[in-house]
Amino acid sequence: MFAPRIQRRMFSASTRNLSKVTVLGAAGGIGQPLSLLLKMNPRVTELALYDIRGGPGVAADISHVNTKSTVKGYNPTPTGLAQALKGSDIILIPAGVPRKPGMTRDDLFNTNASIVRDLAKAAAEAAPEANLLIIANPVNSTVPICAEVYKARGVYNPKRLFGVTTLDVVRASRFVSEIKGTDPKDEEITVVGGHSGVTIVPLFSQSKHPDLSANAELVNRVQFGGDEVVKAKDGAGSATLSMAMAGARMADSLLRASQGEKGVVEPTFVDSPLYKDQGIDFFSSRVELGPNGVEKILPVGEVDAHEQKLLEACFGDLKKNIEKGVAFVAANPPM
Numbered sequence: 487m488f489a490p491r492i493q494r495r496m497f498s499a500s501t502r503n504l505s506k507v508t509v510l511g512a513a514g515g516i517g518q519p520l521s522l523l524l525k526m527n528p529r530v531t532e533l534a535l536y537d538i539r540g541g542p543g544v545a546a547d548i549s550h551v552n553t554k555s556t557v558k559g560y561n562p563t564p565t566g567l568a569q570a571l572k573g574s575d576i577i578l579i580p581a582g583v584p585r586k587p588g589m590t591r592d593d594l595f596n597t598n599a600s601i602v603r604d605l606a607k608a609a610a611e612a613a614p615e616a617n618l619l620i621i622a623n624p625v626n627s628t629v630p631i632c633a634e635v636y637k638a639r640g641v642y643n644p645k646r647l648f649g650v651t652t653l654d655v656v657r658a659s660r661f662v663s664e665i666k667g668t669d670p671k672d673e674e675i676t677v678v679g680g681h682s683g684v685t686i687v688p689l690f691s692q693s694k695h696p697d698l699s700a701n702a703e704l705v706n707r708v709q710f711g712g713d714e715v716v717k718a719k720d721g722a723g724s725a726t727l728s729m730a731m732a733g734a735r736m737a738d739s740l741l742r743a744s745q746g747e748k749g750v751v752e753p754t755f756v757d758s759p760l761y762k763d764q765g766i767d768f769f770s771s772r773v774e775l776g777p778n779g780v781e782k783i784l785p786v787g788e789v790d791a792h793e794q795k796l797l798e799a800c801f802g803d804l805k806k807n808i809e810k811g812v813a814f815v816a817a818n819p820p821m
């Protein structure tokens with residue numbers, strides 16, 4: 487008779503519902519709106535904001551928002567970084583430089599690879615069990631970089647490492663709704679592969695509008711949606727606000743799953759068995775999330791002839807991008 491009440495009380499007192507979320511790169515174009523959206527999320531109880539410049543200022547500002555979570559900004563020192571990370575459940579990394587017109591995401595590699603490597607090392611030391619969500623580009627390479635850093639420290643758990651590709655499905659759903667005159671919330675579009683140009687593969691044949699897989703203009707818009715924003719910002723960076731929304735959605739999905747909600751599925755770039763036989767160790771597909779991070783990697787499912795061609799074009803680039811990340815850590819191990 488009393489068991490359900492006791493269980494309820496135990497659950498509400500459970501530390502599983504206390505969630506520290508850390509943002510590394512919190513004062514940047516993505517970091518600021520992302521931190522604000524996390525402050526608005528009642529599932530976040532503690533928000534830790536770190537940047538090489540401006541973290542404490544952004545934290546002071548956001549801390550006045552009248553939601554219950556605590557917000558703290560950390561100084562740009564190794565101790566500040568370690569404190570920001572300690573006890574964290576979710577770490578988001580939007581730290582790194584964005585594109586300017588004419589650049590590919592791979593052109594960011596030389597700058598961002600070492601930024602992500604060093605932040606991953608700090609995370610592997612201070613909070614090895616946290617979910618690590620990588621936003622910094624090129625995601626196809628920065629995620630393998632993190633895996634290598636964690637492996638080198640003996641703490642790699644493939645279920646806890648995620649490349650954030652949520653923006654690709656957000657865009658696909660919005661673009662389709664514009665064409666069809668529908669509400670984007672009813673347009674769930676699966677996007678698989680990686681997160682740059684031809685490695686982004688939308689699967690419209692699996693949506694409510696299979697005819698759209700033949701719409702080359704739409705497919706191209708999803709693959710190169712990032713370029714649209716880079717061009718419009720004209721040298722002032724790339725997508726920040728839509729990315730903040732996408733990153734906050736991914737973090738919320740992980741929090742919901744970690745707090746017991748079943749059937750939470752997000753597309754994300756993870757250490758995946760799907761195409762390992764073709765030498766591709768990381769792949770974005772629909773992933774069911776759970777208390778341990780990745781619960782189940784869902785299969786790509788049936789694709790049509792157009793999409794099969796897109797997948798083949800994706801594999802070549804993706805494999806090279808992944809190998810580049812792995813080779814970088816081998817040649818430049820973290821200090």
Ligand SMILES: NC(=O)C1=CN([C@@H]2O[C@H](COP(=O)(O)OP(=O)(O)OC[C@H]3O[C@@H](n4cnc5c(N)ncnc54)[C@H](O)[C@@H]3O)[C@@H](O)[C@H]2O)C=CC1
Pocket residue numbers: 510511512513514515516517536537538539580581582583584585594598601605620621622623624625650651652653654681723724725726729
């Ligand atoms: N995964 C995705 O879908 C998307 C990824 N991006 C990527 O996100 C990254 C960030 O973009 P923005 O916020 O627009 O750039 P931004 O330049 O506005 O902000 C980056 C922030 O990172 C900070 N930072 C640099 N090195 C750091 C370090 N070692 N530790 C902590 N903080 C550090 C900077 O001080 C700055 O505040 C870029 O690499 C961009 O390409 C952007 C949009 C979508």
Ligand SMILES: O=C([O-])CC(=O)C(=O)O
Pocket residue numbers: 584585591623653711712713715716724725
């Ligand atoms: O295009 C960029 O460089 C930023 C990005 O990843 C995106 O907007 O999808």
